[in-house]
Amino acid sequence: MALVDVKVLLEAGVHYGHRASKWNPKMRPYIYGKRNLIHIIDLRETVRGLLRAYKYLAQVVSRGGLVMFVGTKRQAKEIVEREAGRAGMPFVSERWLGGTLTNYRTIRNRLKRLQELEAMWLPAGSNPAKEDLNTYIAGLMTEAGKLDPALAPDTSDIRTHSKKMISTLSRELLKIRRNLMGIRDMIKLPDALVIVGPNKEHIAVKEAKRMGVTTIALIDTDSDPDPVDLPIPGNDDSIRSIEVVMAKLADACLDGRASLPPEQQAMIKPRVVAPRNPQAAPVESNPTPAPAVS
The missing domain is CATH 3.40.50.10490 (Glucose-6-phosphate isomerase like protein; domain 1)
Known part of the structure; x- marks a missing residue:
């Protein structure tokens, strides 16, 4: 075939x-x-x-x-x-x-920062290295794509901060997560x-x-x-x-x-990526002429 x-x-x-x-x-x-x-x-x-x-x-x-x-x-x-x-x-x-x-070391540093920010939402005493932080954080997000502090465990580090600081840290986490989500597990x-x-x-x-x-x-x-x-x-x-x-x-x-x-x-693990919910359907830019090539 x-x-x-x-x-x-x-x-x-x-x-x-x-x-x-x-x-x-x-x-x-x-x-x-x-x-x-x-x-x-x-x-x-x-x-x-x-x-x-x-x-x-x-x-x-x-x-x-x-x-x-x-x-x-x-x-x-x-x-x-x-x-x-x-x-x-x-x-x-x-x-x-x-x-x-070309500057992968800096990217790795940003990914480490992402892990630090995500770990702040874990219960006290948790080992971030043994947690699936990606899935865990996804479970704390609202339908609007924002982190909800009310869903964080009472013993989590994020609960010790002021509302303003939580908002700042959440924005930083979501920004890094959005840009680097697809390469967070890339080791080379x-x-x-x-x-x-x-x-x-x-x-x-x-x-x-x-x-x-x-x-x-x-x-x-x-x-x-x-x-x-x-x-x-x-x-x-x-x-x-x-x-x-x-x-x-x-x-x-x-x-x-x-x-x-x-x-x-076994080291190459397929991932299921959550579907997007765009406000408008993507537009197909190329026009479609009537005749087709045979």
């Missing part, structure tokens, strides 16, 4: 590019044609890119490597969290913090980055290049493919398109994991 059915790509709208007026000429080799002023991506090139990326990621993970999924645009956030979690890999779905790769730099939309994630691409980290990206017709090591030409604005491609790349990580010894497999 083929890795991906072209019909599935068509139905997901992977072939819809941007308006021809917004194209990057370097994407010419990946473009099939033009319909109603919209560039149509050559799905043969998409399949080739997916195959190369799939084989590479499976190989990386089979050697014990890490793959970081990156997608901070609104359409990609939830998909990146879900697929990276399914593969047991780190992710960045909020703002990419400068230095995430990733071996590869899987990116949705390198135009938006240009800082991540630059940091990866500087650190020698391989980049794989779902890349649309308005982007420059040159900085990306393994480009996958396709619609990077459509939710369905992003879902199809990210799911295949997560599958590649799972295939690689299956080649590891049992003890190493």
